[in-house]
Amino acid sequence: MIYGASALRERVEVLELAAVEGGWAWESVRRTWAGAELTDRTNLFSKVGIGARDVRLVLRRQNLTLHNALRWKGQHLFLTSIVENIPGWLDVQAALVEPAACRGNVHRGENGPTFPGVLVEKYLRHEQDHPMATTTVCYVLVTPKAVEIEPKGLVEAGGTRYVVQVAHTLDGWKNEYEILRKGDK
Structure with a gap:
C-alpha cells in the first residue's frame, strides 16, 4: 500500500464502545481518511473460531487502539493489528465482520x-x-x-x-x- 495523502481516498468512521442505557453499543467518535483494500487473505481475529475477510488500511497517526472498531462503506471492521511502520502512518489490519x-x-x-x-x-x-x-x-x-x-x-x-x-x-x-x-x- 502507498503511504501519502493521495492514497487516503476512503472515509472511515472510528468507533468506540460506549455505555448506553441497558448495556453497550458502538458509537462513532470521528471520521477520518484512509487507504483501504480488501485482501485475498483470511483474518484470524478469533483464536478459537474460523476467520473472516481481511482488510488492510493505512491512516495518518492518531489515537487508535484495538479497543476501537472502524466502519468502512457501511461495514464493520474488527481491528486486529495497528503498527506504525513509517513515522506518522498507521498500518491497520482488520476483519470484515457482521x-x-x-x-x-x-x-x-x-x-x-x-x-x-x-x-x-x-x-x-x-x-x-x-x-x-x-x-x-x-x-x-x-x-x-x-x-x-x-x-x-x-x-x-x-x-x-x-x-x-x-x-x-x-x-x-x-x-x-x-x-x-x-x-x-
Whole structure:
C-alpha cells in the first residue's frame, strides 16, 4: 500500500464502545481518511473460531487502539493489528465482520445487558437418533473486552439463545465465548 495523502481516498468512521442505557453499543467518535483494500487473505481475529475477510488500511497517526472498531462503506471492521511502520502512518489490519445484537446473562426471565458481538462458526454436528435427529451448533461469540458473560449461563445472539460453554478472557483487547445450541430436527 502507498503511504501519502493521495492514497487516503476512503472515509472511515472510528468507533468506540460506549455505555448506553441497558448495556453497550458502538458509537462513532470521528471520521477520518484512509487507504483501504480488501485482501485475498483470511483474518484470524478469533483464536478459537474460523476467520473472516481481511482488510488492510493505512491512516495518518492518531489515537487508535484495538479497543476501537472502524466502519468502512457501511461495514464493520474488527481491528486486529495497528503498527506504525513509517513515522506518522498507521498500518491497520482488520476483519470484515457482521456484528450481532446480543444480550448477556439471559436466564430465569431476567434480561442482562445488551452489547454488540460477532458470531464466528466453530462446528456443526448432526446426529441421527431414530426416530429423530439432533443438530448441535457451536459458535464463538467475540465481544469487546468490556463485555463479560457468565459461563454456563444463557446468552442471546442474533435473536437465538445459546448456552455459554467456555470463556476465553485472557486477551487484552477482546473476550471470546464458546456458545452452544442443540435442537431436534
